[in-house]
Amino acid sequence: xxxxxxxxxxxxxxxxRTIVTLEDVARAVGVHYSTxxxxxxxxxxxxxNVVTRKRVAAVAKRMGYHKDMVASGLKRGRTHTVAVxxxxxxxxxxxxxxxxxxxxxxxxxxxxxxxxxxxxxTRLERIVSHLLSRRVDAFILTAAxxxxxxxxxxxxxxxxxxxxxxxxxxxxxxxxxTNDDILGGSLAAQHLLALGHRRVAQLRGPADIYSCxxxxxxxxxxxAAAGATEVVLRSTAPMGTAEEGNRLMSQLLNSKRxxxxxxxxxxxxxxxxxxxxxxDRGLACPADFSIVGYNDLPNVERMVPPLTSIxxxxxxxxxxxxxFMVKMLSSAERPPASRRLAPxxxxxxxxxxxxxxx
Amino acid sequence: xxxxxxxxxxxxxxxxRTIVTLEDVARAVGVHYSTxxxxxxxxxxxxxNVVTRKRVAAVAKRMGYHKDMVASGLKRGRTHTVAVxxxxxxxxxxxxxxxxxxxxxxxxxxxxxxxxxxxxxTRLERIVSHLLSRRVDAFILTAAxxxxxxxxxxxxxxxxxxxxxxxxxxxxxxxxxTNDDILGGSLAAQHLLALGHRRVAQLRGPADIYSCxxxxxxxxxxxAAAGATEVVLRSTAPMGTAEEGNRLMSQLLNSKRxxxxxxxxxxxxxxxxxxxxxxDRGLACPADFSIVGYNDLPNVERMVPPLTSIxxxxxxxxxxxxxFMVKMLSSAERPPASRRLAPxxxxxxxxxxxxxxx
DNA sequence: CCGGCCGCTGCAAACGATTGCACCAGACCG
DNA sequence: CGGTCTGGTGCAATCGTTTGCAGCGGCCGG
Numbered sequence: 001x002x003x004x005x006x007x008x009x010x011x012x013x014x015x016x017r018t019i020v021t022l023e024d025v026a027r028a029v030g031v032h033y034s035t036x037x038x039x040x041x042x043x044x045x046x047x048x049n050v051v052t053r054k055r056v057a058a059v060a061k062r063m064g065y066h067k068d069m070v071a072s073g074l075k076r077g078r079t080h081t082v083a084v085x086x087x088x089x090x091x092x093x094x095x096x097x098x099x100x101x102x103x104x105x106x107x108x109x110x111x112x113x114x115x116x117x118x119x120x121x122t123r124l125e126r127i128v129s130h131l132l133s134r135r136v137d138a139f140i141l142t143a144a145x146x147x148x149x150x151x152x153x154x155x156x157x158x159x160x161x162x163x164x165x166x167x168x169x170x171x172x173x174x175x176x177x178t179n180d181d182i183l184g185g186s187l188a189a190q191h192l193l194a195l196g197h198r199r200v201a202q203l204r205g206p207a208d209i210y211s212c213x214x215x216x217x218x219x220x221x222x223x224a225a226a227g228a229t230e231v232v233l234r235s236t237a238p239m240g241t242a243e244e245g246n247r248l249m250s251q252l253l254n255s256k257r258x259x260x261x262x263x264x265x266x267x268x269x270x271x272x273x274x275x276x277x278x279x280d281r282g283l284a285c286p287a288d289f290s291i292v293g294y295n296d297l298p299n300v301e302r303m304v305p306p307l308t309s310i311x312x313x314x315x316x317x318x319x320x321x322x323x324f325m326v327k328m329l330s331s332a333e334r335p336p337a338s339r340r341l342a343p344x345x346x347x348x349x350x351x352x353x354x355x356x357x358x
Numbered sequence: 359x360x361x362x363x364x365x366x367x368x369x370x371x372x373x374x375r376t377i378v379t380l381e382d383v384a385r386a387v388g389v390h391y392s393t394x395x396x397x398x399x400x401x402x403x404x405x406x407n408v409v410t411r412k413r414v415a416a417v418a419k420r421m422g423y424h425k426d427m428v429a430s431g432l433k434r435g436r437t438h439t440v441a442v443x444x445x446x447x448x449x450x451x452x453x454x455x456x457x458x459x460x461x462x463x464x465x466x467x468x469x470x471x472x473x474x475x476x477x478x479x480t481r482l483e484r485i486v487s488h489l490l491s492r493r494v495d496a497f498i499l500t501a502a503x504x505x506x507x508x509x510x511x512x513x514x515x516x517x518x519x520x521x522x523x524x525x526x527x528x529x530x531x532x533x534x535x536t537n538d539d540i541l542g543g544s545l546a547a548q549h550l551l552a553l554g555h556r557r558v559a560q561l562r563g564p565a566d567i568y569s570c571x572x573x574x575x576x577x578x579x580x581x582a583a584a585g586a587t588e589v590v591l592r593s594t595a596p597m598g599t600a601e602e603g604n605r606l607m608s609q610l611l612n613s614k615r616x617x618x619x620x621x622x623x624x625x626x627x628x629x630x631x632x633x634x635x636x637x638d639r640g641l642a643c644p645a646d647f648s649i650v651g652y653n654d655l656p657n658v659e660r661m662v663p664p665l666t667s668i669x670x671x672x673x674x675x676x677x678x679x680x681x682f683m684v685k686m687l688s689s690a691e692r693p694p695a696s697r698r699l700a701p702x703x704x705x706x707x708x709x710x711x712x713x714x715x716x
Numbered sequence: 717c718c719g720g721c722c723g724c725t726g727c728a729a730a731c732g733a734t735t736g737c738a739c740c741a742g743a744c745c746g
Numbered sequence: 747c748g749g750t751c752t753g754g755t756g757c758a759a760t761c762g763t764t765t766g767c768a769g770c771g772g773c774c775g776g
Contacts, residue, residue: 032755
């Protein structure tokens with residue numbers, strides 16, 4: 001096979017060919033291009049005589065050589081790219097998570113390819129197939145929902161490493177890095193109980209989000225163990241939104257039963273919606289009732305009242321998931337999988353002792 | 359050249375080679391693989407006989423063939439990937455922008471490669487060089503700052519299309535899609551003037567962000583044209599934050615001059631910080647002073663008081679920038695560049711008539 | 717009946733990097 | 747002095763796709 005210049009490569013503003021290849025460098029140094037390849041790859045550099053190696057490095061730098069990752073990817077079957085699938089880029093939880101992932105991957109020479117499903121299940125399939133054709137090395141999935149089991153199994157079947165982050169689903173054998181949402185729910189319950197609340201309510205998030213089920217479980221368990229009474233309201237919307245919180249709270253306010261004094265919302269936005277519903281009826285927080293949110297979204301400390309919430313270690317979680325992926329890809333050994341990170345309770349002014357307690 | 363199976367391709371869980379190549383399909387159909395290639399590419403499909411074409415398509419589908427974008431990218435010199443460089447993934451403005459970009463690019467068969475500089479100028483250079491070695495087809499830069507001119511020129515010199523989004527810098531000949539921040543500033547001023555404010559203040563954002571300069575210009579011009587008086591406070595922080603707003607507002611409150619009744623903050627967070635500074639001194643909004651923010655961040659309508667702000671068409675902006683890029687890459691002709699989109703004023707309860715007006 | 721054209725298909729050289737293998741000179745050992 | 751080893755380098759095939767060119771039948775016009 002004969003090799004020549006003048007291909008279809010990228011040209012700069014003046015129309016000159018601007019991609020510097022191994023062969024270009026080799027010609028300048030006076031060695032074969034395979035030697036250049038070896039000299040520039042840290043893993044093989046020691047095969048090359050140190051003075052040649054230095055000369056190659058110098059010339060490569062001077063000529064502005066940059067390894068073509070596309071060609072390298074084709075040959076090696078590794079693109080050093082990890083697909084990160086998120087549900088909704090507008091979700092404020094997602095920024096820190098992505099930062100955690102990016103930083104860790106980048107340190108390992110990998111690059112995240114971030115795609116958004118916009119919570120559309122048909123998009124997920126299309127996206128995955130597209131990513132496969134781009135030969136990504138691995139998947140980090142952050143938006144798994146309860147019905148996604150078959151889909152996830154199908155992805156795994158392609159033989160590419162997959163890890164779940166933030167959201168997991170029960171009964172699937174995939175490494176998962178999640179928040180300990182049982183603990184999160186329990187923390188909320190403990191807090192309300194400690195303040196003296198005995199009648200509590202739970203505004204639950206979407207039923208197909210496992211983390212919401214876990215929050216519910218942690219909360220209810222702790223409440224039941226203390227012998228307090230609980231009302232559960234279930235969201236029917238696909239996401240935790242203020243509107244949904246408003247709706248559930250209205251439902252609660254309309255019921256004939258006495259209003260619970262302590263409320264746990266599965267999402268800060270739901271809590272905010274609930275607050276406005278209560279306000280509309282002339283109820284004050286925390287005088288008439290307390291409310292605990294979830295996620296500790298940005299600026300909830302500036303709401304009125306500042307929202308008590310459960311804070312999640314988002315960036316750390318992303319970092320751990322990425323760390324796992326890096327290990328997975330670099331060594332064949334399976335590192336310990338599936339960690340749950342502990343959330344923390346952030347107490348602010350939306351919670352206080354119930355009225356009859358003061 | 360002889361071709362055989364059994365290379366280094368990806369293997370699935372059972373160790374089988376799992377990449378289906380053109381050659382595999384060709385063998386199954388009984389034609390040459392170049393024919394398969396042509397049959398599957400819409401641009402060349404009409405070169406192949408319609409019955410062969412159908413057969414190829416059927417077999418390709420049955421066998422689960424997916425074009426290898428890496429190989430294709432190597433050959434064609436086009437990766438169908440557009441780098442999107444953002445400053446900070448945690449910034450709530452960025453989600454909608456990215457969604458706008460992603461959707462538009464995806465519709466054109468391109469994929470965004472999102473990277474975060476974390477507002478670190480040295481990272482930018484490293485990242486760009488990495489992206490070049492990944493052979494991205496184009497750049498969308500969303501975090502340009504005033505001193506970045508030389509850097510941008512250097513990027514452009516690589517001969518890759520570059521477009522600026524959200525942030526532009528003066529005197530650079532690059533297509534840019536930005537908000538009309540002069541108008542934004544002016545809207546804020548008009549609103550305050552219409553309410554009757556005659557003594558106003560401006561809490562300016564970072565001096566190296568051009569859009570802040572424009573906001574300032576629009577605001578001051580309009581105020582001056584109305585003959586009102588203005589105090590300007592300059593931020594020294596690298597970003598618009600609540601702390602910075604608090605600091606500037608305190609500065610304003612400490613000065614001997616009478617407190618301006620109308621305040622324009624270059625960022626909602628600064629406005630919120632300013633509000634808390636004022637509250638600490640026992641001042642009430644909008645009774646004692648009015649304040650207008652910028653960006654209309656999520657949930658500012660739930661603050662107390664709900665914040666009057668300037669809303670930016672983020673998703674649309676992203677869409678337009680991507681649209682431009684798509685045109686740029688598909689046809690050689692240069693579509694009309696550099697649009698400014700009009701922001702809108704969202705009036706809420708943080709603004710009202712000045713006290714002496716009532 | 718022949719030249720030419722057309723529609724379809726095959727051939728093989730790329731794209732740029734990687735890598736097993738061969739080769740060569742010199743060192744070193746017996 | 748012959749043989750072996752070894753450090754360094756070159757050779758060429760390969761990853762999977764694209765694409766200019768050539769070839770080949772058949773059909774048409776002259």
